[in-house]
Amino acid sequence: MKFAAFIEYANQDVIAETRPAHRDYLTALREQGQLAMAGPFTDDSGALIVYEAETEEEVRAIIAADPFNSAGVFHSITLKPWNQVF
Secondary structure, three states: OEEEEEEEEOOHHHHHHHHHHHHHHHHHHHHOOOEEEEEEOOOOOEEEEEEEOOOHHHHHHHHHOOHHHHOOOEEEEEEEEEOOOO
């Protein structure tokens, strides 16, 4: 099942230094089949990340392990199950 995470950023000053580790983490998730798509909003206020997981709890564990989360970049997250039509 897919879960869409609408993420609002905080701590803008640590994004640039943490981004390489965050992207490496997302690359590993994609290779493991746990990431459908991801990218920041054009105003850099946050991001949309669509995860592949069996449960919401699994997604929350994936998010908790993200370097952006550890660095305090993820300020708020709205998580919703999502059906991809196209």
